[in-house]
Amino acid sequence: MADKLISLAELTRGTQKSPARGASEQLPPGAAPTLQDLTEALMFSPGDGRIWLNGARMLLMHSSGLGALRRELIESMGLARARGIMRRTGYHCGARDAALVRERFPDADTLAVFAAGPIIHAIEGAVKVETVHFEFDMNLGTYYGEFLWHHSSEDDEHIAHYGIGTEPACWMQTGYATGYTSAMVGRLILYREVECRSTGSNICRLVGKPAEEWEDAEEDLADLNAEPFVGSGGSTAARKSDGKGADKGALPAGLQSEPSAAQDSDMVGISxxxxxxxxxxxxxxxxxxxxxxxxxxxxxxxxxxxxxxxxxxxxxxxxxxxxxxxxxxxxxxxxxxxxxxxxxxxxxxxxxxxxxxxxxxxxxxxxxxxxxxxxxxxxxxxxxxxxxxxxxxxxxxxxxxxxxxxxxxxxxxxxxxxxxxxxxxxxxxxxxxxxxxxRERKEDIPLLMTHFLHRFTQRHGRQLSGFTPRTADTLLGYDFPGNIRELQNLVERGVISAPDGGAIDLAHLFTSGERLAQPIFSIGTRGQLAAAPHEQTPTGQAATDRQPSPASAQPPEALHALFGDKDLSRLSLQEVEDAMIDHCMAEVKGNVSEAARRLGLTRAQLSYRLSRRPADG
The missing domain is CATH 3.40.50.300 (P-loop containing nucleotide triphosphate hydrolases)
Known part of the structure; x- marks a missing residue:
């Protein structure tokens, strides 16, 4: 499965400019991606019964339902096998979220992207994460992390069914942390709960470090490499190394390639x-x-x-x-x-x-x-x-x-x-x-977008960075009456229309009156639903903001401060945009995140616009 998940990140992947090492103390306040940046990636489409996190389908379900499933697994399969299933499920979710956050913020520092994991986990309702300390060096493969968990949903359900016991019970969340960090660092990072509410502690405390640094990691590796979760062409840890046990330095099967129809031909899909x-x-x-x-x-x-x-x-x-x-x-x-x-x-x-x-x-x-x-x-x-x-x-x-x-x-x-x-x-x-x-297999749209992007950039000799986030979100909400052929044509149109080195935006795709059939909603930081900013207007053109633009809200004296005595009718769109960005960046003293919020952009979008400028600009 991981080959398909990793391929999603190619949608908006740009040149990696971020450092390969860092520590939590080095993370500046307001560094991207922030809570607001991440909530903009969560889209609700009630018309067709889907929720999306940056192109990946999500579910909103009862915690008690997972608790009931957990209990049934324990009672029918035993504690050890149930723990392994829950940890592998969490691992898959963590690895996928890591791929999605890299896709959403291709220009963000690795340190900031890594720190987004706790925020995503909180948005998904699993647990509130408090960072004690983490540091990593991707070149050397070193990592150490320590976190506190508050309000763990797994603990609530486990204690409700079994009371206080002798073993930590946050299995899915431990697997999530392992999958997220392993995908970020590029090697297997194992986490363990050294304190857990299910054992009587007041709080859950989690420690993570490379697998080989744990003295007795065999049980953890066995949980992550169970045979039923490996594809027919995959290999398990038991087959690696000397054939007797897990190779502690290797990634588990969840991060390895598995055979799929998409590898057999141009047939692409995971739905x-x-x-x-x-x-x-x-x-x-x-x-x-x-x-x-x-x-x-x-x-x-x-x-x-x-x-x-x-x-x-x-x-x-x-x-x-x-x-x-x-x-x-x-x-x-x-x-x-x-x-x-x-x-x-x-x-x-x-x-x-x-x-x-x-x-x-x-x-x-x-x-x-x-x-x-x-x-x-x-x-x-x-x-x-x-x-x-x-x-x-x-x-x-x-x-x-x-x-x-x-x-x-x-x-x-x-x-x-x-x-x-x-x-x-x-x-x-x-x-x-x-x-x-x-329209009935929308999970395949991001993969098809990537596939056609690669095909047509090679065919037409173009160099593009990918798709803007709002383009990916809008295509997920589009009904595609022409099906795959229409998506193929839209991507080819975008490849031809987008500027060299840039990203494909809505204006490059929807030029023939195409319209969204279902409303799409995003979630605000306070939990309320609102129409997504890229929802289609009645004319079929993509509206980037339902609110008045900053320029239209400016009084004449503000326009004079921005443009002086220049003839506004003779200014290019790029000149107007650059002036507004410069003015806003000066007001917030260079804080890119705050400037992006004021301009109605995500931080990744503003960073991209700044990166396009000449070096002396």
Whole structure:
């Protein structure tokens, strides 16, 4: 899973300018990312039942529900196995949050980005974290951290069910700290509770350091490297080193690559709907069964058909595709079955049809619902008998072809209306695979954005830093009536429109009246929901701020202070922006975070604008 998570960070990753070492005492007040910066990344989309943290789906659920699950795990599997499951779950969440915060703030110092972990954990409602001390050197691989936990939700639930015991009980939170820090530092950092409320202490105290510095880390490593949580191609700690135990210096399986459909081809996705389709594809690929792909236009039916051929025993034979909607009705028979010389005017030579060309391989019939009833009858005979005759020919030719069809029409309903042959429908509908629209697999959008960004920057020779955060958030709220094809076109449009070295913003994408279908909400630092600042306006243009802009709120004397006697109508947008930023930075004495708040930007957005200026600017 980690390969997919890490790939999310490539959306907005810029040049890393941050130091590779630091300590908590060196963190300046107000350094990014602040609580306000992080809450801006949390988006609520009640219209489709989703919550997002910078592109990753989140859940708001009862703590008592997790407590009940925890109790059932303990009572059905035993304390040790339940602890391992909870720690691995927490580890996964911590590693993912680390990738997301790096993505959200690509220009922030490593020290500040690392310090965002406790804030995120508090936003997610797990625990209030108080930093005692931490220090690290990424080049040397050294780390030491000590933290206090207040109001631990895990302790509350554990004590409610089991009372005070002899072992620490904050398993998920310990796993979270291990995953977050390991992903940040780049090596396995193990945490342990040296005090816990579940053992009678007044507070929870957590200490973290590299795995090899703990004398008896075998149990911790076993919790993190349990076999059920490793992919089929992954490796566990037990397989590493000398084969007898865990390699203490290695990262656990959660940070290693696992095989996925995205690595097999251009097929990219992690959503349950996408994985279900891939699972069905793998089940039917080794067989000779006819496959019918259904789904809206643009969902990738031909891509799935090509993958089916690639992983089938017919992979070395031809894959032949024909779009039935693109062939005139009077030529369809000759295209499918071939033609003999002299069969009709203009047939000056014999020509093999698509069935002959696909002999031994796969024939893909796209938009099959557009075939005429006459062509459907002839196709049915070819499928049933495995034989064809060329137009104007007298010989019967045996062909060994696997037929794969695709349609965006409900063929069963079309058959009931008499528009499609019912017998052909049942002949094609041996193994149907429905491909969901992109609006039902929004978890895949960030990965697809990254995939298309890499493809088109290479194709067009562009150098871009990625997508702005509000662009990623807006695309998550967009319904994509054109599905993956529309997302691909939007990204290519953005790659072409964005300035060299810059990031793709909304103005580079939504230029044809596209509109958001569902309202998106962000959460303020006091917990209230409000419409996200990048929600679409009725015209389809992205509104960056619902409040009056700083310039529009300025009285004439303030405009004079900003621009002097310059003719405002002759100033470029960049000059206006630079003047406002300079004025605001002077007012706050160079505090970038405070200036960003006053300008209605995130700190990462302001830092990016400052970094674009010439060195003497």
């Amino acid at each position: 349950s709907a996408f994985n279900a389709a891939c699972h069905m594809l793998r089940r039917v690929a080794p067989t000779q069964a006819t496959v019918l792909f259904t789904g809206e236009s643009g969902v990738g039916k031909e891509m799935f058909a090509r993958m089916l051929h690639r992983i089938s025993p017919r992979t070395d034979a031809p894959f032949v595709a024909i779009n039935c909607a693109a062939i005139p009705e009077n030529l369809m028979e000759s295209e499918l079955f071939g033609v003999e010389r002299g069969a009709f005017t203009g047939a000056t030579q014999s020509r093999a049809g698509r069935f002959e060309r696909a002999d031994g391989g796969t024939l893909f019939l796209d938009e099959i619902a557009t075939l005429s009833l006459v062509a459907q009858g002839k196709l049915l005979r070819a499928l049933q008998e495995g034989e064809i005759e060329r137009v104007g020919g007298s010989r019967t030719l045996k062909v060994d072809v696997r037929v794969v069809a695709a349609t965006n029409v409900d063929l069963r309903a079309a058959a009931q209306r008499g528009e499609f042959r019912e017998d052909l429908f049942f002949r094609l509908n041996v193994f149907p695979i429905h491909l969901p629209p992109l």
